[in-house]
Amino acid sequence: MGQIPEMMRAVVAEGSGGPDVLKVVQRPVPNPKEGEILVRVKAAGVNRPDVIQRQGGYPPPPGAPDILGLEIAGEVAATGPNAARFAVGAPVMALVPGGGYADYAVVHESNALPIPPGLSFEEAGAIPETYFTVWTNVFDRGRLQSGETLLVHGGTSGIGTTAIQLAKAFGATVIATAGSQDKCDACLRLGADAAINYRTQDFVTATKEATGGRGADVILDMVGGDYISRNYEAAAQDGRIVQIAFLQGPKAEVDFRRLMVKRLTHTGSTLRPRSPAEKADIAEALEEKVWPLLAQGRCRPVMDSTFAFEDVAKAHARMDGGEHIGKIVLVIDKI
Numbered sequence: 536m537g538q539i540p541e542m543m544r545a546v547v548a549e550g551s552g553g554p555d556v557l558k559v560v561q562r563p564v565p566n567p568k569e570g571e572i573l574v575r576v577k578a579a580g581v582n583r584p585d586v587i588q589r590q591g592g593y594p595p596p597p598g599a600p601d602i603l604g605l606e607i608a609g610e611v612a613a614t615g616p617n618a619a620r621f622a623v624g625a626p627v628m629a630l631v632p633g634g635g636y637a638d639y640a641v642v643h644e645s646n647a648l649p650i651p652p653g654l655s656f657e658e659a660g661a662i663p664e665t666y667f668t669v670w671t672n673v674f675d676r677g678r679l680q681s682g683e684t685l686l687v688h689g690g691t692s693g694i695g696t697t698a699i700q701l702a703k704a705f706g707a708t709v710i711a712t713a714g715s716q717d718k719c720d721a722c723l724r725l726g727a728d729a730a731i732n733y734r735t736q737d738f739v740t741a742t743k744e745a746t747g748g749r750g751a752d753v754i755l756d757m758v759g760g761d762y763i764s765r766n767y768e769a770a771a772q773d774g775r776i777v778q779i780a781f782l783q784g785p786k787a788e789v790d791f792r793r794l795m796v797k798r799l800t801h802t803g804s805t806l807r808p809r810s811p812a813e814k815a816d817i818a819e820a821l822e823e824k825v826w827p828l829l830a831q832g833r834c835r836p837v838m839d840s841t842f843a844f845e846d847v848a849k850a851h852a853r854m855d856g857g858e859h860i861g862k863i864v865l866v867i868d869k870i
Contacts, residue, residue, distance in 0.1 A: 539564060539573070539612055539613060539639070540564060541563060541564060542561050542562065542563060542564065543561070543562060543563075543564045543637055543638035543639050544559050544560075544561065544562075544637065544638050544844065545559070545560055545561070545562040545600075545602045545634075545636060545637035545638070546558070546559055546560075546602060546603050546604070546636035546637070546844075546847050547560055547601050547602055547603065548588065548589045548591075548601075548603065551589070551590055551591030552589070552590065552591075553589075553851075553852075553855070554589070554847075554848035554849070554851035554852045554855065555848055556589060557589060557603070557847050557848050557851060559844070559845060559847070562600075562602065562637065564638075564639045565600075565634070565639065565640070565641045566615070566641070567613055567614060567615030567618065567641045568615050568616070568641070569615055569616050569617060569618075570615060570616075570617055570618050570643050570644055570645070571614075571615040571618055571641045571642060571643050571644065572611050572613070572614050572615065572618050572620075572621055572627070572641070572642060572643075572644050572647060573611070573612045573613040573614070573615075573639055573640075573641050574607055574609045574610065574611060574612060574627060574629060574639065574640050574641070574642060574647070575609045575610050575611075575612040575638065575639055575868065576607045576608070576609040576635065576637060576638060576639060576640050576867045576868065577608055577609040577610070577656040577657075577660070577866070577867055577868045578607070578608045578609070578655075578656045578657045578659065578660030578661075578841075578864050578865065578866055578867060579604045579606065579607050579608075579635040579636050579637075579660050579864065579865045579867055580604075580605070580606040580607075580635070580660050580661045580662075580663070580664055580665075580693070580862055580863070580864055580865075581842075581850050581851065581854055581862075581863040581864065581865060582605055582606070582664050582665075582693065583692075583757075583780065583854070584605060584664075584807065585603050585604065585605065585636075585851070586851060586854055586855065588603060589603065589851065593807075595632065595633045596632055596633075596807060596808040598632070599632035599633035599634070599807075600633045600634040601633070602633055602634045602635070602636055602637050602640075603633070603635065603636045604631065604633065604634060604635020604636035604637065604640070604865075605630065605631060605632070605633065605635055605663075605664045605807065606628070606629070606630055606631065606635055606660060606661075606662070606663035606664040607628065607629050607631060607635045607640050607642075607660060607663075608626075608627070608628040608629075608650060608656045608657075608658075608659035608660035608662075609626075609627065609640075609656065609867070609868070610624055610625065610626055610627070611623050611624060611625045611627055612639060614644075615641075618644045619644075620644040620645070620647070621644060621647065621649075625649070626649070626650040626656070626659075627647045627648065627649060627650060628647065628648055628650055628659040628660065628662055628663050629642040629646055629647035629648070629663060630642070630646050630663040630664060630667050630806075630814055630818070631646070632807055632808075633807075636844075636847060636865060636867075637867070638867060638868065643811040643814075643815070645811060645812075645814070645815035645818060646811055646814045646815060646818055647818075648663070648818055648821065648822055648826070649822075649826075651826055651829040651830040652830060653830070653832065654829065657838065657841055657864050657866060658835070658836050658838065660864050660865075661693065661836035661838060661861075661862035661864050662829075662836050664693070664806075665693040665694050665696075665697040665836075665862070666697055666701075666821055666825060667806055667814065667817050667818070667821070668694055668697075668779060668806055669694060669697045669698045669701055669755075670701070670817055670820060670821055670825065671804065671806065671817050672755060672777045672779055672804060673685065673698055673701070673702065673753060673755055673777065674701075674705070675817075675820075676775070676777050676802050676803075676804060677753040677755065677775045677777045677802075678753070678775060679702060679705070679707055679752070679753045680706075680707070680752075681705055681706030681707060682706060682707070682708075683707050683708070683752035683753060684707065684708040684709070684710060684745075684746055684749070684750075684751045684752050684753075684771070685698065685702045685707050685708070685709050685710070685751065685752070685753045685754075685755065686710045686711075686712070686738075686742055686751035686753070686754045686755070686766075686769060687699060687702075687709065687710070687711050687712070687754075687755045688711075688712045688733075688738075688754075688755065688756050688757060688758050688762065689712065689713070689757055689758070690711025690712060690713045690718070690719075690721075690722040690725075690727060690730060691711075691713050691718040691721050691722060691837075691859075691860040691861065692757075693836075693837075693861060693862045693863075694755070694757065694779070695711060695713075695722070696721075696725055696836075696837040696860070696861050696862075697834075697836070698755055699711055699722060699725045699726055699727050700725060700726060700833075700834045700835070701825065701828075701834060703726040703727075704828050704833055704834055707753075708728050708746075709726065709727045709728055709729075710727065710728065710729045710730070710731065710741075710742055710745050710746075710751060711727040711729070711730050711731070712730075712731045712732075712733045712738050713730060713731070713732065713733070714732065714733060714734055714857075715732065715734070716732060717860075718730075718732075718860060719731070719732050721837075721860050725837065728745070729741070729745040738765065738769060739765050739768045739769045742769040743769065746771070749771045749772075750768075750769055750770050750771035750772075750774060751769055751770055751771055751774060752770075752771050752773075752774055752775065753774065753775050753776075753777065754766045754769065754770055754774065754775070754776045754777065755777050755779065756776060756777065756778055756779070757778075757779050757780035757781075757782055758780075758781070758782050758783050759778065759780065759781030759782065759783050759784055759785055759787065760781070760782075760783025760784045760786075760787055761783065761787060762783065762787075763776075763778075763787040763789055763801075764787060764788070764789045764790065764793075767789065767790075767793040767794060767797070767799060767801075768793065770797060770799055771797075772797050772798060773797070773798050773799070773800075774797060774799050774800070775799070775800045775801075775802065776799065776800070776801045776802070777802055777803060777804075778801065778802070778803030779803065779804065779805075836861065836862055837860065837861030837862060838861055838862055838864065839853070839859040839860050839861040839862055839863050840853060840859065840863055840864075841863075841864045841865070841866050842863070842864070842865055842866065843865075843866055844865055844866065844867050844868075847865060850863050850865055
């Protein structure tokens with residue numbers, strides 16, 4: 536593995552604003568504490584929460600570094616006291632509460648997972664944030680079952696492409712919304728049974744048509760705003776709506792009678808502030824139920840683009856533009 540340096544490159548936001556506030560700075564290499572591993576990062580996924588943090592709306596949770604980045608892939612460079620799950624040199628991917636855009640990052644070993652054979656570091660760096668999010672929200676909170684219908688908004692986002700593949704792998708019917716015909720076609724190629732262009736179609740009407748009037752059993756929503764009341768219309772009897780973000784804002788005027796009449800459940804969650812123990816439970820479920828699918832090639836991260844570490848501002852500009860399909864990944868170290 537070579538000697539671990541004292542200093543490393545890292546990306547922070549100097550102020551709040553557009554991609555230009557992102558700066559590559561020098562920071563001390565962190566030391567792994569009890570149960571932690573130090574990972575030499577080779578790739579880091581770029582996610583919407585990173586953008587919101589850059590804009591000043593999503594500060595790191597207590598104890599997390601101000602360095603951006605929530606998911607990494609690389610090799611174990613060192614282990615802390617009583618960390619025995621991975622050997623030095625082992626290829627791993629991990630969910631981190633921050634610190635991913637850097638040459639090195641620390642993470643509790645229980646929040647790291649082995650990289651399945653056949654996946655590159657870039658692909659592995661595109662997995663943890665979306666797979667942890669989709670698993671805990673669609674399958675844990677949403678209780679999606681084989682034979683049910685999932686409506687996923689933003690079908691070509693990292694979350695959306697993951698949700699389509701996992702829901703199909705577990706026997707669900709999938710309806711996805713997207714903002715162009717090209718993006719709808721991409722959803723269908725990934726396995727979605729129907730794709731709705733929300734710019735030209737009403738997703739409530741189209742969802743009911745696609746389900747013979749029933750509606751969707753589970754709805755994964757990161758839009759919020761007026762989608763909240765429309766989701767209630769699009770949901771089936773006993774449907775579950777799972778909220779993971781509010782791109783159109785967290786406030787809405789809603790007629791809650793629909794919630795009662797349809798016996799709906801509207802839940803939501805955030806992932807980043809959860810404890811390592813809670814994230815470990817999700818990691819364990821993923822390794823048991825989803826990692827075999829990755830190893831078999833039945834699920835793959837959809838890669839939009841990769842950017843060199845020093846081009847982090849360009850990576851964020853790509854996400855800001857909204858044209859990406861799948862994941863955007865920073866290549867930290869090609870060695």
